[in-house]
Amino acid sequence: MITIGKLVIDMYAVKNAVVNRFKNICKERNIATNELANIAGITPSTVYSLFDESRQNVSITTIKILCDGLEMSLGEFFSSEEFDSLEQEIE
Secondary structure, X not given: OEEEOOEEEOHHHHXXXXXXXXXXXXXXXXXXXXXXXXXXXXXXXXXXXXHOOOOOOOOHHHHHHHHHHOOOOHHHHHOOHHHHOXXXXXX
């Protein structure tokens, strides 16, 4: 968790939502992890690293590159139940 003033952000929940979104897209499109890397033009180790549960951070640049490979906008990527169901951080 990151604390900024009174704000506490659960970065793991956000990262987990990103990973789940990519996994769901791959499942829907019948794309393997290696294939996702290939169509995005990045190394498979980058995708496996993203999916690694021990890593807490994910780069927006990596998300953008993967979305480009999937031919979808960041808006399309983030407009999903995985992100809509995240807890509101500021109340």
